[in-house]
Amino acid sequence: MRRQQLSQSNIEVSALALGTDLIGSKIERGRSFALLDFYHELGGNFLDTGNFYASWIPGCQGGESETTIGLWMKERRNRDKMVISTKLAFDYPGSPGGLCAGEIERECEMSLKRLQTDRLDLYQAHRDDRSVPIEETMEAFHRLVKAGKVRILGASNLPLWRISEANVIARGKAWTPYSVIEQRYTYLRPRHGADFGPQIFLSDDLKDYASYYGLTLMGYSVLLRGAYIRADLHLPVQFAGPDSVERLRTLSEVSLEAGCTLAQTIIAWMLQSKPAVLPIIAGSQENQLKENSDALNVTLTEAQMQRLNTAGNPTLNQGWIQPK
Numbered sequence: 593m594r595r596q597q598l599s600q601s602n603i604e605v606s607a608l609a610l611g612t613d614l615i616g617s618k619i620e621r622g623r624s625f626a627l628l629d630f631y632h633e634l635g636g637n638f639l640d641t642g643n644f645y646a647s648w649i650p651g652c653q654g655g656e657s658e659t660t661i662g663l664w665m666k667e668r669r670n671r672d673k674m675v676i677s678t679k680l681a682f683d684y685p686g687s688p689g690g691l692c693a694g695e696i697e698r699e700c701e702m703s704l705k706r707l708q709t710d711r712l713d714l715y716q717a718h719r720d721d722r723s724v725p726i727e728e729t730m731e732a733f734h735r736l737v738k739a740g741k742v743r744i745l746g747a748s749n750l751p752l753w754r755i756s757e758a759n760v761i762a763r764g765k766a767w768t769p770y771s772v773i774e775q776r777y778t779y780l781r782p783r784h785g786a787d788f789g790p791q792i793f794l795s796d797d798l799k800d801y802a803s804y805y806g807l808t809l810m811g812y813s814v815l816l817r818g819a820y821i822r823a824d825l826h827l828p829v830q831f832a833g834p835d836s837v838e839r840l841r842t843l844s845e846v847s848l849e850a851g852c853t854l855a856q857t858i859i860a861w862m863l864q865s866k867p868a869v870l871p872i873i874a875g876s877q878e879n880q881l882k883e884n885s886d887a888l889n890v891t892l893t894e895a896q897m898q899r900l901n902t903a904g905n906p907t908l909n910q911g912w913i914q915p916k
């Protein structure tokens with residue numbers, strides 16, 4: 593799997609990250625190890641986890657994903673070959689959540705312990721916390737970087753203005769800024785006013801911001817849990833927008849032309865977009881991971897990219913409607 597630099601750091605990650613929210617919980621340990629092995633054999637080295645994964649699964653407390661990854665890396669003796677991203681800020685048993693200094697320090701220690709490592713390659717705020725001054729959050733994160741416990745910082749599910757404010761403060765104080773941003777992202781566009789709860793969909797403004805500062809963008813829930821493909825699943829109602837039918841039609845047409853699956857076209861489109869968005873792939877079966885990683889062999893033509901980008905909005909960049 594080809595590699596790329598994470599933001600402007602010296603961390604090299606594979607072009608596709610592996611999402612591990614269900615590793616060690618819904619997906620039991622043996623199967624989890626097999627999926628981690630399979631992803632690693634495909635050339636992947638970038639694992640996306642979180643401290644509270646997967647506390648929402650009945651019988652789970654949170655920490656199962658990190659614990660399983662820690663056990664796997666220990667057994668395979670491959671910690672130095674892997675790049676680990678984990679996150680904090682959602683509450684789970686034993687943790688109130690949020691981004692105050694005490695929580696950041698404590699949860700970092702918990703994650704290090706569960707992952708059986710001495711450093712987190714990428715540590716991300718998993719959601720915003722407006723009850724805490726940004727200075728407190730960024731200073732606490734920076735202390736972890738200075739202590740060598742964290743290499744770089746990321747922000748997930750934060751609105752652009754909060755990321756921008758945090759980074760202006762961090763740069764002004766010579767603290768570590770957020771250099772990776774992980775938001776919800778897929779080919780279909782949410783309809784106006786769509787509500788994703790605490791999750792935030794990657795906006796055009798954020799793409800512009802990330803391009804300007806050379807930040808890496810990551811996308812999650814890329815395949816809408818398989819709803820693009822599986823007849824037994826409905827597309828989430830948030831994507832029932834005015835251009836969705838046209839975008840689905842174009843996605844099918846381009847996939848047919850390119851000789852690849854819908855999932856592969858979506859992943860290839862993300863990778864070839866400007867700025868590129870690094871997809872987090874996930875799956876409970878090896879064949880899903882194989883199909884998704886084979887998207888790296890798909891090259892969409894400029895004309896196909898243009899059709900995908902303008903589907904449902906053909907006048908994009910070609911003029912505008914005169915108001916009456």
Ligand SMILES: NC(=O)c1ccc[n+]([C@@H]2O[C@H](COP(=O)([O-])OP(=O)(O)OC[C@H]3O[C@@H](n4cnc5c(N)ncnc54)[C@H](OP(=O)(O)O)[C@@H]3O)[C@@H](O)[C@H]2O)c1
Pocket residue numbers: 610611612613614640641718748749774791812813814815816817818821822855872873874875876877880881883884
């Ligand atoms: N930062 C955040 O707030 C946040 C939020 C959500 C997720 N994430 C991260 O992103 C990762 C992925 O999230 P997600 O599960 O929502 O992603 P997703 O890509 O929308 O869904 C993945 C699921 O889609 C199905 N699938 C995968 N490949 C397929 C294929 N080729 N054909 C048909 N179905 C396919 C599988 O479902 P089955 O296993 O049921 O077959 C798989 O588990 C998580 O593990 C987590 O690491 C981050």
